[in-house]
Amino acid sequence: MYSLHFTAxxxxxxxxxxxxxxxxxxxxxxxxxVLWSPASDAADHAPLILMAHGGGNHKxxxxxSGRAQxxxxxxxxxxxxxxxPGHGDRPRTAHDDAEIAELFRARAAGEPEGPIVVRxxxxxxxxxxxxxxxxxxxxxxxxxxxxxxxxxxxxxxxGTAIGIPFVAVEPRITAVVFxxxxxxxxxxxxxxxxxxxxxxxxxxxxxxxxxxxxxxFDAFASKEKxxxxxxxxxxELPRFEAxxxxxxFARHFGRPVVSPA
Amino acid sequence: MYSLHFTAxxxxxxxxxxxxxxxxxxxxxxxxxVLWSPASDAADHAPLILMAHGGGNHKxxxxxSGRAQxxxxxxxxxxxxxxxPGHGDRPRTAHDDAEIAELFRARAAGEPEGPIVVRxxxxxxxxxxxxxxxxxxxxxxxxxxxxxxxxxxxxxxxGTAIGIPFVAVEPRITAVVFxxxxxxxxxxxxxxxxxxxxxxxxxxxxxxxxxxxxxxFDAFASKEKxxxxxxxxxxELPRFEAxxxxxxFARHFGRPVVSPA
Numbered sequence: 001m002y003s004l005h006f007t008a009x010x011x012x013x014x015x016x017x018x019x020x021x022x023x024x025x026x027x028x029x030x031x032x033x034v035l036w037s038p039a040s041d042a043a044d045h046a047p048l049i050l051m052a053h054g055g056g057n058h059k060x061x062x063x064x065s066g067r068a069q070x071x072x073x074x075x076x077x078x079x080x081x082x083x084x085p086g087h088g089d090r091p092r093t094a095h096d097d098a099e100i101a102e103l104f105r106a107r108a109a110g111e112p113e114g115p116i117v118v119r120x121x122x123x124x125x126x127x128x129x130x131x132x133x134x135x136x137x138x139x140x141x142x143x144x145x146x147x148x149x150x151x152x153x154x155x156x157x158x159g160t161a162i163g164i165p166f167v168a169v170e171p172r173i174t175a176v177v178f179x180x181x182x183x184x185x186x187x188x189x190x191x192x193x194x195x196x197x198x199x200x201x202x203x204x205x206x207x208x209x210x211x212x213x214x215x216x217f218d219a220f221a222s223k224e225k226x227x228x229x230x231x232x233x234x235x236e237l238p239r240f241e242a243x244x245x246x247x248x249f250a251r252h253f254g255r256p257v258v259s260p261a
Numbered sequence: 262m263y264s265l266h267f268t269a270x271x272x273x274x275x276x277x278x279x280x281x282x283x284x285x286x287x288x289x290x291x292x293x294x295v296l297w298s299p300a301s302d303a304a305d306h307a308p309l310i311l312m313a314h315g316g317g318n319h320k321x322x323x324x325x326s327g328r329a330q331x332x333x334x335x336x337x338x339x340x341x342x343x344x345x346p347g348h349g350d351r352p353r354t355a356h357d358d359a360e361i362a363e364l365f366r367a368r369a370a371g372e373p374e375g376p377i378v379v380r381x382x383x384x385x386x387x388x389x390x391x392x393x394x395x396x397x398x399x400x401x402x403x404x405x406x407x408x409x410x411x412x413x414x415x416x417x418x419x420g421t422a423i424g425i426p427f428v429a430v431e432p433r434i435t436a437v438v439f440x441x442x443x444x445x446x447x448x449x450x451x452x453x454x455x456x457x458x459x460x461x462x463x464x465x466x467x468x469x470x471x472x473x474x475x476x477x478f479d480a481f482a483s484k485e486k487x488x489x490x491x492x493x494x495x496x497e498l499p500r501f502e503a504x505x506x507x508x509x510f511a512r513h514f515g516r517p518v519v520s521p522a
Contacts, residue, residue, distance in 0.1 A: 203479075203488070214475075218464075222492070226499075227464070229478075229488035238487075240512065244505070251501065 004138045005030065014039050015072045022082075023134045031131045032089045033082040034059045036068040037144065040076075044144050047253040048078045049152045050132060050173075052159035052166075055121065058088030067154065070246045075255045078145055082135055084158065085127040095123070113207050118184050121161035128162045133170060140172075150253045154245060156180050156200060156237065168192040175252040177245040180205070180234065182212050187219035196224040198248045200241055205234045265399045266291065275300050276333045283343075284395045292392045293350045294343040295320045297329040298405065301337075305405050308514040309339045310413045311393060311434075313420035313427075316382065319349030328415065331507045336516045339406055343396055345419065346388040356384070374468050379445050382422035389423045394431060401433075411514045415506060417441050417461060417498065429453040436513040438506040441466070441495065443473050448480035457485040459509045461502055466495045 008019040016037045024030025038046070049071055053064050059081040068079040083089055086096035099120040106116055140147045152175045155163040160178040167173045168189040176193070179200030183190075197220050201213040217227045226248070230238050250257045269280040277298045285291025299307070310332055314325050320342040329340040344350055347357035360381040367377055401408045413436045416424040421439040428434045429450040437454070440461030444451075458481050462474040478488045487509075491499050511518045 203486070217490075225464070225492045227488070227490035229490070231484065231486045240508075247501075 003141060004033075004035075004135075011039055013069060013073060015069060022138045023131065031082050031135070032059065033080055033135055034064075035139065036065075036072050036079045038072050038076050038078075045146045045149045046076050046078055047150045047152065047249070047255065048080065048139060048145055049154055049249060050136065051079060051081045051153070052128070052132070052155035052162045053081060053084060053087070054156060055117065055158035056087070059083045060088075067242050067245070070242060071249065074246055074257050075250050075253075077249070077253075077255070078139075080135065080139055082128070082131055084162065085124050085131075099123075114182050114184075114212075117158075117207075118161075118182050121158050121181075122185050124158065125162045125165050129166045129169070132162070132166045136170070136172060150174050152176060152249050152253065154249075161186065164189050164193070167195070175249060177248060179228075180208060180213070180237070181216060182208060183216040183219060187216055190216060190219035191221050194221045194223065196248075196252055197222045198226045198228065198245055200237055201227065201229045202234055202237060203229050203231050207234050264402060265294075265296075265396075272300055274330060274334060276330060283399050284392065292343050292396070293320065294341055294396055295325075296400065297326075297333050297340045299333050299337050299339075306407045306410045307337050307339055308411045308413065308510070308516065309341065309400060309406055310415055310510060311397065312340060312342045312414070313389070313393070313416035313423045314342060314345060314348070315417060316378065316419035317348070320344045321349075328503055328506070331503060332510065335507055335518050336511050336514075338510070338514075338516070339400075341396065341400055343389070343392055345423065346385050346392075360384075375443050375445075375473075378419075378468075379422075379443050382419050382442075383446050385419065386423045386426050390427045390430070393423070393427045397431070397433060411435050413437060413510050413514065415510075422447065425450050425454065428456070436510060438509060440489075441469060441474070441498070442477060443469060444477040444480060448477055451477060451480035452482050455482045455484065457509075457513055458483045459487045459489065459506055461498060462488065462490045463495055463498060464490050464492050465497075468495050 004020040004022050006018050006020050010017050016039055018035045020033050020035060021030030022033060051064055053059060053061055064081050071077040071079050086092045103113060103116045106113055139145050151172050153163050153167055153173045154177040156179045160181040163178055164186045167176055175196045177198045199217045228241055247257055265281040265283050267279050267281050271278050277300055279296045281294050281296060282291030283294060312325055314320060314322055325342050332338040332340050347353045364374060364377045367374055400406050412433050414424050414428055414434045415438040417440045421442040424439055425447045428437055436457045438459045460478045489502055489505060508518060
């Protein structure tokens, strides 16, 4: 019932890109996703990294495809991303429209965005967590992935709001990269997470205070955790943190990074 | 007057190691140091990284030679370290003996080490800063180094206590890696530093509180600064932070890391 349905395939830069839907039933469309894999067969049963995109973006946003390029071409990993509810190729509900309008209103009025983002992302995560679990089930049914390779998760911003509740209930995930969210509703679930983590914060984030960001990092029960703080505002996460996250997964999953990263 | 005097030379693993003294005059011995350079001539006018060792260690401690190996063999850089006053091949004064005895007494009594380390390291830095400036003058007189290549500084713990006052008055240093010290006397000098910095903290440091460590990081006036926090106690800084620091210098000095790091 969870099998993937591939809907398109292309290849470039040593990377095969396959669009899919997962979990659809007659009359109800599945969740659209993308699976990036190495062009060579050497990637059989290679590690899989699930990623979740940021708010307002979609599964093939350059922040996703750029990270995938590093993981697939650089490490020989598989990478999969789903469109979050209300994002990308998925329909927006009236609730989505109302929350987004409220966010834009607060932003224009110079009011804090945090309370709205926290509330809306919580709602989206409730929908997205079972979708990610279903996608992982289905991806592991593919012969080139299987159930014996390690699985990681990488999501910043809204990707962290989805990723923390997902990873807290998903024992197949064994290493994660998170960052840039508030502790309000996530810290409690972060306390259930014990796997190695790399966590990104922006020191001059205009939305997330230092105290809030550090509190969420502190909440993780992981024995092995690393925090990377950089100067700059919310959207100025340096590109070299993407390379660092790739090395984090390569280190934990025992795969050398073959291209410069 | 500042010329280096080389006293020994050996080579292994693609790295030439030359012991030197600097600043000696008849009747007064110079400061002992070590210069590591790539075995190939391709390193002419390559970037130079000055390093300072931690308290109780010396210029060729594995924490120094291991970092040098990564920088020299991995990036083609020159690396130089001096023995700090009272350390390595240098004589201990009665003041050194008294401070070290006081540190051991406090440690045995379960009292905080911070106030003693801060005070003693301040004293050593006052002596060491002019020594590092003289060494840099002399190293840049060497034809294989010269004055036209970039110069970085790398020191953690006592290396930070020496490095911050040194870099605050030394415009030739253009990128630094510091970490793991108290803000008490260093924060004021850190506010004068504006060059790119990578800073290491241990999240479970039994000597330096999180607040103290974060306050020192925050004090730097650098536009581009990165903080790397890892779980673990004071002496458990992960080895991958050495690789990260090498990449930091390679990124700023425009040299690719050629060996896996």
